[in-house]
Structures are given as structure tokens and as C-alpha cells.
Amino acid sequence: MPVGSSERPLVVNTTTALHLVPTCPHWPRELREIEGPPAELWLRGRLEWLEAEPRVAIVGTRAPTAYGESQAVRFARALSAAGCTVVSGLARGVDQAAHRAVLELGGRTIAVLGSGVDRPWPEGELTARMASEGLLLSEFHPGEAPRPHHFPLRNRVISALSRAVVVIEAAHASGSLITARWAVDQGRSVFALPGRVDHPMSRGAHKLIREGAQLVEDPEEILEDLGLSGALPLAKPPHAEPADPRRTFLLAALRGETLSSEELSRALAWPQPQVLVELVECEMAGQVRRLPGGRYQLLDPR
Secondary structure: OOOOOOOOOOEEEOOOOEEEOOOOOOOOHHHHOOOOOOOOEEEEEOHHHHHOOOEEEEEEOOOOOHHHHHHHHHHHHHHHHOOOEEEEOOOOOHHHHHHHHHHHHOOOEEEEOOOOOOOOOOOOHHHHHHHHOOEEEEOOOOOOOOOOOHHHHHHHHHHHHOOEEEEEOOOOOOHHHHHHHHHHHOOOEEEEEOOOOOOHHHHHHHHHHHOOOEEOOOHHHHHHHOOOOOOOOOOOOOOOOOOOHHHHHHHHHHOOOEEEHHHHHHHHOOOHHHHHHHHHHHHHOOOEEEEOOOEEEEOOOO
């Protein structure tokens, strides 16, 4: 029974959810330390994910560009593969891209809802997977419908559970900015991914950067902030070997070496512009990394 209460136990198994109150030993310690903590939590799915750290939130617009969606996937995969639990809000767009990328890796992901856990919104195949392979979490009672004023409230829980918040594409007035501001108030690290200066979905992230958020270009920067740099492998690229035979030769030349484009040009007997084109393609595919001084390194495909 909760301390000072004889009316309800610490954890209640219902037909739809697990119920936690603040006196429960499984209650997240981070929620004890914030302004306006939830009075209770309801959970469905992999309950052990609630205690798996470190947690990083990935949030952003419901209408991302192709660039924004691909970056959400890239960051979610890398952070998950490095041992992080990815937290988001299950909304369409960036949130769902992040959740889905983690599930595809078999990693840990938590969705904080603006409704009861038995009425997750939006519904769909991903929602069903999150209820079994991920974790659905809400401070709202089962049966509670999604309501507009619930979502700003749930944002403070997303940030509180996380050691860092990453914003990937957001409009000038966006719920993601609310999450970022909660994170600042709660003493969390805030990262924002820059975008095109002429696109409306870049304005929110650029606004955060002007206000002091850390500009982020690579998941490794977040891992460094968390003290995980080099501790665990990053997400493996989607294809270990390219179909293009030229790419195969270039990657073979880099195996065990760190070379410049000029050195690769000599080794392969290719024109340097052709080498540079192939290197850019390999870098975008996550197969090589450009190092300071213009040298290139093959990423471990394991």
C-alpha cells in the first residue's frame, strides 16, 4: 500500500494498464524533482523500459520534410544502437519516425500520450506495436480521450524523463518548442537540428538555437554529452555493401585506412572529382565519416 494510504496498492494490474503512484518504488525518480509532477501514471507494454537509462527525447513536427523524417530515423537508430531509450509522443511525423526506427532495431522506446493508454492516438499499426514492443505511458486515466490541452501537459513528462531533448524540424509556434522549454526549466540538455533557412519547418529549431540550444549535426555529439562517446557502436548502415561496384572499390580502399580524397584518387587511379562524388554518397549512406583535415574513415558495419 502507498505510504500514508490504506485505499490502493502501489501497483494495480487492470485489464488495460499498470497503475503507478509516486510512493511506488518503480516511480521514475526524475518525476519527483519537477514542477507539477504527475499524480499517477498508467503504462502498457514493456514495463521494464521505464527503468532503462539513459533516455533521450526526439521530438518535432507532425509534417516533416523528407530531410526531417530521415534525420529523425538517423538519430533514433544511432541513439538506440548506442544503448539509449528513445522517448517521444507518438504523434505523426517526427515522433512516429523515431519510434518506428527504434522498433525496427529491436531497441527501447517510450511514447508519452495525451490520452489514456487504452486510447492511444493516432491509432494504427505502429500504435499496436508500441503497446507490445515499446511502452505507452500516460498520466491520464484509461478511457480518457485525446484533448488539445493534454498535449502541452504531456510534453513536460517527455522532457522530465529524458536527459536530453533533440528537436528535429519545428514550426515557429510548435509543441516541440514547449517540450524544449520544459527541458530547459528542468535542467535537461536541449539540441536542435538546423534546417533550410527558407523552410517554415526550420524556424522553430533555428529559434531554439538562437535562444541557446546546442546546434547538433551528428548523434555522436549527443552521445558525448551523455558520456557515451565510443562506448557502444552506432547504428549500422542499412546496407553493409553497396550494389555499385565503384563504391565497393572505394570502401575496400578505406578498409583499415584513413585517407584523403587525393590519396584515394591516387590509390584508385580515379579523377579526384569522381572520388569526391563517391565519398559524399558514402557519407550520406552512413558508410564513411569525414574527419578533421579532410580525411575519411570507414564506419564499422557491425
